[in-house]
Amino acid sequence: MKIAVVGAGALGLYYGALLQRSGMEVRFLLRRDFEAISGNGLKVFSVNGDFYLPHVKGYREPQEIGPVDLVLVGLKSFANDRFEDLVRPLLGERTQILTLQNGLGNEEALADLFGAERIIGGVAFLCSNRGEPGEVHHLGAGRIILGEYLRCDNGRVEQLSDMFRKAGVDCRAIDDLKRARWEKLVWNIPFNGLCALLLQPVTSLLAHEATRTLVRELMLEVIAAANVQGLLSPIPESFADSMLEFTDAMGEYRPSMQIDREEGRPLEIGAIFTTPLAYGMQKGINMTRVGMLETLLKQATL
Amino acid sequence: MKIAVVGAGALGLYYGALLQRSGMEVRFLLRRDFEAISGNGLKVFSVNGDFYLPHVKGYREPQEIGPVDLVLVGLKSFANDRFEDLVRPLLGERTQILTLQNGLGNEEALADLFGAERIIGGVAFLCSNRGEPGEVHHLGAGRIILGEYLRCDNGRVEQLSDMFRKAGVDCRAIDDLKRARWEKLVWNIPFNGLCALLLQPVTSLLAHEATRTLVRELMLEVIAAANVQGLLSPIPESFADSMLEFTDAMGEYRPSMQIDREEGRPLEIGAIFTTPLAYGMQKGINMTRVGMLETLLKQATL
Numbered sequence: 001m002k003i004a005v006v007g008a009g010a011l012g013l014y015y016g017a018l019l020q021r022s023g024m025e026v027r028f029l030l031r032r033d034f035e036a037i038s039g040n041g042l043k044v045f046s047v048n049g050d051f052y053l054p055h056v057k058g059y060r061e062p063q064e065i066g067p068v069d070l071v072l073v074g075l076k077s078f079a080n081d082r083f084e085d086l087v088r089p090l091l092g093e094r095t096q097i098l099t100l101q102n103g104l105g106n107e108e109a110l111a112d113l114f115g116a117e118r119i120i121g122g123v124a125f126l127c128s129n130r131g132e133p134g135e136v137h138h139l140g141a142g143r144i145i146l147g148e149y150l151r152c153d154n155g156r157v158e159q160l161s162d163m164f165r166k167a168g169v170d171c172r173a174i175d176d177l178k179r180a181r182w183e184k185l186v187w188n189i190p191f192n193g194l195c196a197l198l199l200q201p202v203t204s205l206l207a208h209e210a211t212r213t214l215v216r217e218l219m220l221e222v223i224a225a226a227n228v229q230g231l232l233s234p235i236p237e238s239f240a241d242s243m244l245e246f247t248d249a250m251g252e253y254r255p256s257m258q259i260d261r262e263e264g265r266p267l268e269i270g271a272i273f274t275t276p277l278a279y280g281m282q283k284g285i286n287m288t289r290v291g292m293l294e295t296l297l298k299q300a301t302l
Numbered sequence: 303m304k305i306a307v308v309g310a311g312a313l314g315l316y317y318g319a320l321l322q323r324s325g326m327e328v329r330f331l332l333r334r335d336f337e338a339i340s341g342n343g344l345k346v347f348s349v350n351g352d353f354y355l356p357h358v359k360g361y362r363e364p365q366e367i368g369p370v371d372l373v374l375v376g377l378k379s380f381a382n383d384r385f386e387d388l389v390r391p392l393l394g395e396r397t398q399i400l401t402l403q404n405g406l407g408n409e410e411a412l413a414d415l416f417g418a419e420r421i422i423g424g425v426a427f428l429c430s431n432r433g434e435p436g437e438v439h440h441l442g443a444g445r446i447i448l449g450e451y452l453r454c455d456n457g458r459v460e461q462l463s464d465m466f467r468k469a470g471v472d473c474r475a476i477d478d479l480k481r482a483r484w485e486k487l488v489w490n491i492p493f494n495g496l497c498a499l500l501l502q503p504v505t506s507l508l509a510h511e512a513t514r515t516l517v518r519e520l521m522l523e524v525i526a527a528a529n530v531q532g533l534l535s536p537i538p539e540s541f542a543d544s545m546l547e548f549t550d551a552m553g554e555y556r557p558s559m560q561i562d563r564e565e566g567r568p569l570e571i572g573a574i575f576t577t578p579l580a581y582g583m584q585k586g587i588n589m590t591r592v593g594m595l596e597t598l599l600k601q602a603t604l
Contacts, residue, residue, distance in 0.1 A: 198598065198602055208600075208601060208604075210596075210600060214594060214597045288591065289590065292516060292591055294512075295512040298510075299510060300500055302506075
């Protein structure tokens with residue numbers, strides 16, 4: 001299978017490298033790392049074992065890659081206005097598009113441009129970051145959940161799951177992509193939002209009763225908005241408590257949005273806050289606290 | 303009239319100096335400024351004209367002052383646990399206690415300890431800060447609104463108003479101290495809270511639609527809680543818009559709580575957030591956004 005990785009940051013480089021190592025024909029669309037990777041290959045420093053790919057196909061323009069079987073989209077969602085330029089040249093008649101981006105609205109944006117039947121969504125639970133040019137660091141996790149945007153069962157998602165599993169990724173196909181996206185928001189909205197606003201790791205929020213309660217209230221707002229989106233089955237309120245316990249076990253973790261703010265990078269507020277808030281409002285659910293957190297985050301990062 | 307000033311910070315020193323200048327017999331309970339003021343007097347740098355009091359009576363212990371006619375309380379409200387030690391020795395049978403502190407709960411705490419009939423409350427609109435020891439800077443405003451804690455009309459508050467007016471303070475007596483306190487909170491809660499959290503002046507909040515809306519929503523929550531507290535007349539929602547317009551005219555103003563945070567001092571979260579939230583809850587009003595702001599402020603200043 002011929003795969004193009006668009007948005008070759010910490011996520012795209014990591015999964016792309018694993019797929020190439022397993023025998024897939026992977027082409028990376030690169031900017032910052034073009035010289036380093038084209039010249040010297042890609043080094044992956046991973047908690048599962050380091051590896052080195054001496055020959056990696058890097059490109060500056062999608063036209064040089066041309067049509068592929070699968071486009072793997074790892075762009076930060078605030079760069080979605082580049083879809084037309086970056087993705088269109090990679091499409092053949094049967095090209096599939098898999099977005100592993102954060103938050104809501106990415107599948108919709110791709111579907112509007114390129115046709116809904118092409119679109120597969122993946123929710124990635126990955127802790128990785130970029131190092132020097134030509135390097136990527138995998139710090140933990142890496143699981144992917146895959147689902148069809150159109151919820152049709154055509155076996156395609158199972159095939160992609162197989163491909164990822166053969167590459168060493170814990171991957172499974174699910175029926176309800178939308179539910180998986182909202183479930184991830186139940187974690188992302190409170191923890192990415194509050195940690196980025198306060199510049200404190202998850203442990204600090206969990207250690208105090210008032211912030212722990214606020215995290216849970218934010219989660220319950222997200223669950224309420226999720227459950228009016230036509231999920232195949234509702235997310236129970238107990239999911240919030242599971243997420244709190246899950247996070248208790250994470251230690252001094254700093255969510256990606258906190259790291260982005262600390263390092264002066266733009267935050268994915270649109271996909272993680274603005275779009276979910278709009279989807280809630282469309283169905284009559286006003287997420288008061290989530291909306292306030294969005295406002296504060298935007299104002300703090302003007 | 304013999305007056306003791308307890309909590310001789312930027313507020314206590316300023317009003318105390320004006321009262322002494324007008325002929326009142328004022329005694330200041332001092333800590334940081336004791337040496338400077340006892341030795342060299344007090345310099346007031348004021349937008350209304352500087353003045354210098356070469357002889358000022360400063361004391362380290364309230365026992366050295368003994369009973370007075372009026373105790374003027376200017377303590378930061380987080381020091382209210384010192385009332386017993388600092389105020390009790392100043393009380394004679396007919397001593398009045400005037401608190402010019404911020405927020406809610408100060409009159410109640412004084413009334414519990416010393417008897418409700420003694421207590422008068424004042425809402426001060428003063429922009430001042432301490433300079434070097436022996437100096438105080440008056441940057442603007444200074445108006446005081448005075449009311450009886452027990453809402454009885456005994457002429458006492460009118461007499462105090464006269465005294466302040468003779469000292470050059472814009473002062474008037476009102477029937478409903480509680481309403482004046484809550485009106486001030488309509489401003490203090492959003493602006494002190496958000497400016498201290500985001501470390502941005504009022505202009506930044508007012509310049510963006512989302513934060514301007516959040517300010518207004520916070521104000522409406524405070525107004526709703528105020529209007530179930532048994533005020534003589536309700537605060538209309540239009541008061542929020544008046545406060546926004548009033549603040550538009552203030553320029554790059556930094557509220558006191560922002561300055562306190564920037565300078566590493568403790569914030570008056572209890573009197574300005576925690577107590578109003580509790581008073582709201584007692585009457586069935588849950589101020590969701592105000593509660594979230596309190597939680598964030600506490601967490602940000604741990």
